[in-house]
Amino acid sequence: MEEALEDFRRTIEESAARMLGMTEEESRAPRAEGKWSSKEILGHLIDSASNNHQRFVRAQFTDTLVFPGYEQEGWVRAQRYDEEPWPLLVQLWRTFNLHLAHVMEHAPEGARRASRAQHNLNEIGWVKIGEGEPATLEYHMLDYIGHMKNHLRQIFSEE
Secondary structure, eight states, rough: OOHHHHHHEEEEEEEHHHTTSSSSHHSSSSSSSSOBBBBHHHHHHHHHHHHHHHHHHHHSSSSSSSSOOOOOHHHHHHHHHHSHHHHHHHHHHHHHHHHHHHHHHSHHHHHHHHOOOOOOOHOOSSOOOOOOSSOOHHHHHHHHHHHHHHHHHHTTTOO
16 A cells, blocks of 8 residues: 555646646646546546545444445536636645545554445446455555546546
């Protein structure tokens, strides 16, 4: 987990610096017809950070990994990320994720690695785990990082 967190922090810092090099106009342009703009993708990543922050903390006090989902498209529309200043969104995303790195780092190893039979990562995970397969909080944390990196590739048009 230590290496993953080091890479996570490096990715956050390097990506934030790179995003701040984008103009407001570039951040507002949809990637393709009917697709999110970089602002909306970053807004989605802020929503993901917000939801997963609670999941990472709550999972330390329960024997399950069952969490509410959220309607991603609706959240992005409701918050009108396309009207927020790009540097503000980048700053919020950066600081929230650095805090998540802190939360992940300080989650007790027993809570991170405990195998949990009851979960809904088959529904809410990025790389889903089968319904009958046990899951760990650490898996969910690493899945969050993978999800974030996938969307960063979209922002930087690498996908």
